[in-house]
Amino acid sequence: MFPIRDHNPSGRAPYVTYALIVANIGVFLSYWPLMSDPRALSAFYVEWSMIPAKIMYDGSYLTLISSMFLHGGWMHLAGNMLFLWVFGDNLEDEMGHIPFLAFYLACGVGAGLAQMASQPYSLVPTVGASGAIAGVMGGYLLLFPKAKVDILIIFVFFFRILPLPAWIMLGLWFAFQIFGGLSSPTVGGGVAYWAHAGGFVIGVLLTLPLLLRRGGRQFWARTDGRPPHPEARYTTARTRIPTVRRK
Secondary structure (H helix, E strand, O other): EEEEEEOOOOOOHHHHHHHHHHEEEEEEEEHHHHHOOOHHHHHHHHOEEOHHHHHHHOHHHHHHHHHHOOOHHHHHHHHHHOOOOOOOHHHHHHOOOOHHHHHHHHHHHHHHHHHHHOOOOOOOOOOHHHHHHHHHHHHHHHOOOOOEEEEEEEEEEEEEEOOOHHHHHHHHHHHHHHHHHHHOOOOOOOOOOHHHHHHHHHHHHHHHHHHHHHHOOOHHHHHHOOOOOOOOOOOOOOOOOOOOOOO
16 A cells, blocks of 8 residues: 555645655665665665664764665655655645754654664664654644545555545554564564654654644644645546457
8 A cells, every 4th residue: 555645735835845855865866876786885874874783882873864864775765755745745834844854853863763772782774764754644643634645555456546534544554563563573674663653653742732732622623633725636537548348
């Protein structure tokens, strides 16, 4: 399942979201040639990725930020940027450009600390913007729980776009992270489930003051948990691929 868009148009251009996407792509392209040299890539990750044991021993806390702009491959990068594209603009619209940037970085740092707490002496490099983006998703859930999100479902040769309320889509995503974190071994590489879960929770907590300033439950009551503006509507066109009818 992939979220491909929401029905929640933003009221202003999300410049910070655009800049973050460009920065992540630019950083990835800067070290992409190292992908063909495992030794050089390993040395690069040791220098710039978040390694819990390294932080514990020599205090390399700056890697909590630098690791947010590193990715393990094109699909890793594309998936993260898709989620940021779908959910980032609305939160930036609500928070403002600079506060949203601070929020994003804080969620990323908190996500890294959550992952480090789960494996404090791990020597496995952790990279990716997913912890920070998980925080964006948590904030989105708090402000727009009933906003519609279009999900692309792919099952073998079956494709379908299914609109779901944000609370279902994001709630399921969060549950998968908790399940993955509890069922995965505590050593070795893989998905940083606790970074995802930690970033999500931090995003909810950091967005809570904004919700309270908007009236808390009264804000939800006024909008019924939906965006406080008309929803975007999308139309689907018939495919031009010729079909053969069965007799």
